[in-house]
Amino acid sequence: MELVVDNVCKNFTNNKGTTLSVLENINLTIKKEEFVALVGPSGCGKSTLLNIVAGLMDSTSGQVYFSNVEKNRSPTMGIVFQDTGLFPWRNVYENIAFGLEAAHVPPNEQISIIHNYIELVGLTGFEKSFPHQLSGGMRQRVGIARALAINPDLLLMDEPFSALDAQARTIMQEELVSLWEKTRLSTLYVTHNIQEAVLLADRVVLLSRRPGKISRILTINLPRCDREKPENATIIAKFVDEIWQHISKDARAALLEVTDNG
Amino acid sequence: MADVKIKNHMYPWQKTYPSWISLLSISLLILLWQLVCLSDVVSALFLPSPLQILTALWSMILDGEIARSLAASLYRIILGFLLGSLLGLVIGLLTGTSALSDRIGTPLVNIFYPIPKIALLPLFILWLGIGELSKVTIIALGVFFPVAMNTHSGVKNVDPLFIKVAVSFNSDWGKTMKSVVLPGALPMIFTGLRLAAGTSLLLLVSAEMIAAQEGIGALILHYGDLMITDRLMAGIIVLSAIGLFFNFALQYMERKVIPWKNF
Numbered sequence A: 001m002e003l004v005v006d007n008v009c010k011n012f013t014n015n016k017g018t019t020l021s022v023l024e025n026i027n028l029t030i031k032k033e034e035f036v037a038l039v040g041p042s043g044c045g046k047s048t049l050l051n052i053v054a055g056l057m058d059s060t061s062g063q064v065y066f067s068n069v070e071k072n073r074s075p076t077m078g079i080v081f082q083d084t085g086l087f088p089w090r091n092v093y094e095n096i097a098f099g100l101e102a103a104h105v106p107p108n109e110q111i112s113i114i115h116n117y118i119e120l121v122g123l124t125g126f127e128k129s130f131p132h133q134l135s136g137g138m139r140q141r142v143g144i145a146r147a148l149a150i151n152p153d154l155l156l157m158d159e160p161f162s163a164l165d166a167q168a169r170t171i172m173q174e175e176l177v178s179l180w181e182k183t184r185l186s187t188l189y190v191t192h193n194i195q196e197a198v199l200l201a202d203r204v205v206l207l208s209r210r211p212g213k214i215s216r217i218l219t220i221n222l223p224r225c226d227r228e229k230p231e232n233a234t235i236i237a238k239f240v241d242e243i244w245q246h247i248s249k250d251a252r253a254a255l256l257e258v259t260d261n262g
Numbered sequence B: 001m002a003d004v005k006i007k008n009h010m011y012p013w014q015k016t017y018p019s020w021i022s023l024l025s026i027s028l029l030i031l032l033w034q035l036v037c038l039s040d041v042v043s044a045l046f047l048p049s050p051l052q053i054l055t056a057l058w059s060m061i062l063d064g065e066i067a068r069s070l071a072a073s074l075y076r077i078i079l080g081f082l083l084g085s086l087l088g089l090v091i092g093l094l095t096g097t098s099a100l101s102d103r104i105g106t107p108l109v110n111i112f113y114p115i116p117k118i119a120l121l122p123l124f125i126l127w128l129g130i131g132e133l134s135k136v137t138i139i140a141l142g143v144f145f146p147v148a149m150n151t152h153s154g155v156k157n158v159d160p161l162f163i164k165v166a167v168s169f170n171s172d173w174g175k176t177m178k179s180v181v182l183p184g185a186l187p188m189i190f191t192g193l194r195l196a197a198g199t200s201l202l203l204l205v206s207a208e209m210i211a212a213q214e215g216i217g218a219l220i221l222h223y224g225d226l227m228i229t230d231r232l233m234a235g236i237i238v239l240s241a242i243g244l245f246f247n248f249a250l251q252y253m254e255r256k257v258i259p260w261k262n263f
């Protein structure tokens, strides 16, 4: 099963009637067990693309579909939101249970699944805690566990670690690598952190500034677990540099535009 | 050279006092009242002393007058409150979630909301008779509006991200309502319920004064006509007790139902 993004365009029309072209002719395939990172300057349409893929927003033209789906199967997606979107009225256990409840998994089967994922993200002992009693990193881990618990066919993450401080972020990146190696879910990961994209992804997709177009796709052909090793530091640095060269002009222009508007 | 000590300038804002002070101030007020009455400045007909009122209340409790009136009043207010808040909840949830019911329902609510509900009592008596039904209906109607309007805006204020989360897990409409929209709107719903409690008491007494043989409102009016002020005041104390009890019950429920609210 693959996810295919086929010629997707997206325009926004504001209340004055002017249209803003945000995405233009996006073509992308996420293969089975592939981790794709989407990188681009602020405002280039990363979140928009992710929302369209997630089925939370209409595209203006083009379509998104799963190809080669077995008969009688409807593919599922797990989404990790930037602002976690944890329900304040549900504790850790109940938050993770939500997706399973919605999928009508019998309650007695939910228990072992939930405990398994609570252990996987290292939150054992916090089952009864409410989100406001957790740190930012812990909340994000609950969000990840909630998305993973339904064993989705595609995992979507929109800058899941951007609200974390630098140390927590590094730790969470490492945890995500080991977590991903255990589950190997097809993943679309949105970030503006180049380092992060190079450390996590099989392929890095670069989006150009508005209108967002795919300007380049890089394949990081280094085993994920070897990327932190010192002997590979130069190769990683080269990838990072290459991406940065490619998008720095765009990123500067985007930043200037933002300050102009402000 | 001298040391300059840093004082806590927030002290006046952060100061707290023990709760017995409230009790003390109420007791002092009652004592003052009693003293004024003892000094014979005002006639007992206009302002009976707290002791007189309590005595009157006690004798009314003993001869079963309070129990009879209270039973009649509680029956009306509880039934009216339950019916009105249930209907308000359903309509508020509907207009808050469905754009079509919003288009249809909200103008209707806006048209009927400003009408002082007690003005409709003669009409209801005409339609439903002078019995319990017209009084229960008027209370239910008064309760309906604050609950419906607060539920509506509570639903509207649920973070769209939560809806997105629910939808992304393929949660069906019922599940999303029950597990996301309703809990998200609960704090506002309780605000509506508390407002409605005040309204219901107001309407209860008005309706009973206009058209009832029994009930606390009728009792107060009766003793007003007879100029038996201490018994009249005893009725008012019962009203205050009903209001306090209502508030307490709602607060208790709120704490039970919204345990996550202590951010």
Ligand SMILES: Nc1ncnc2c1ncn2[C@@H]1O[C@H](COP(=O)(O)OP(=O)(O)OP(=O)(O)O)[C@@H](O)[C@H]1O
Pocket: A012, A013, A020, A022, A040, A041, A042, A043, A044, A045, A046, A047, A048, A049, A192, A210
């Ligand atoms: N609902 C909307 N209506 C109008 N314009 C929108 C809307 N949502 C997004 N946009 C515009 O679309 C563009 C892309 O937005 P998007 O959120 O996808 O950017 P992004 O790449 O995720 O940026 P960031 O890295 O800052 O999160 C922005 O210029 C934004 O102004």
Ligand SMILES: [Mg+2]
Pocket: A046, A047, A048
């Ligand atoms: Mg974004």
